[in-house]
Amino acid sequence: MLDDLDSSLEQLLTRELPDLQSSTETHVAISFEMPIDIKQKPAINLFLYDVRENMELRSNEWSLQRRANGTAVKKRPPARVDCSYLITAWANADDPQQEHHILGEVMKLLLRYRTLPEAILQGSLKGQERLPIAVGLRPSYLQSLGEFWQAIGGRPKPALNYMVTIDVPVDEESEEFPLVLDNRIQIRQGI
Known part of the structure; x- marks a missing residue:
C-alpha cells in the first residue's frame, strides 16, 4: 500500500510538472x-520518514454492505494512516537556485490539492471510498531537522514536510449473512 502511495505521488509530480520532465538535459x-x-x-526526493495511525480520524462504526443476492457483509471501517514525507530537491553541482526553483514548483503543486486526484491513484489506492487526504505542508514529526541530517550523515538542505492520510483496510472479507427483507406481524385472537 505504501508503494502505491509512492507511485501515486510520482504520477502526480510527472503529470503536473511537465516542464521539469521536458528534456533529457533538464x-x-x-x-x-x-x-x-x-x-x-537533478532530482526530487520524497523520503517517507513516518507512518502512524491518525487517532483523530478513527471510527468505530461498522458498515453494512448490502449485496444483490439478499445478503449483507458487516465490515469495520479502514484505519486512517498519516504518511509523512521529507521532500528535498537536488541539483547538479550543488546549485542552490536550481534546488530552490524545483522545491518551489513542488510546493505550489502540493498546496494545490487537498486530496490526491483520483486520476493519479495507483494500485490499492484506486477505487477507495475516500480519496487520500493531502494534509499539505505542516510541521515535521522530526524532533530536530538538524539532528536528522546529522544522524544520516548529510548536509542540511531546505525541505518540505508533506503528509498524506490514506485508508488502510483492517478486515478481510467478513462472513455473509441473510437480510430480513420483510416483516409480518401476526395477531392471534382468543388468548
Whole structure:
C-alpha cells in the first residue's frame, strides 16, 4: 500500500510538472531513497520518514454492505494512516537556485490539492471510498531537522514536510449473512 502511495505521488509530480520532465538535459528524477547522496541529479526526493495511525480520524462504526443476492457483509471501517514525507530537491553541482526553483514548483503543486486526484491513484489506492487526504505542508514529526541530517550523515538542505492520510483496510472479507427483507406481524385472537 505504501508503494502505491509512492507511485501515486510520482504520477502526480510527472503529470503536473511537465516542464521539469521536458528534456533529457533538464529531466528531474524522482527518488524515494534516503536523502543523503542522490545519484541521479537533478532530482526530487520524497523520503517517507513516518507512518502512524491518525487517532483523530478513527471510527468505530461498522458498515453494512448490502449485496444483490439478499445478503449483507458487516465490515469495520479502514484505519486512517498519516504518511509523512521529507521532500528535498537536488541539483547538479550543488546549485542552490536550481534546488530552490524545483522545491518551489513542488510546493505550489502540493498546496494545490487537498486530496490526491483520483486520476493519479495507483494500485490499492484506486477505487477507495475516500480519496487520500493531502494534509499539505505542516510541521515535521522530526524532533530536530538538524539532528536528522546529522544522524544520516548529510548536509542540511531546505525541505518540505508533506503528509498524506490514506485508508488502510483492517478486515478481510467478513462472513455473509441473510437480510430480513420483510416483516409480518401476526395477531392471534382468543388468548
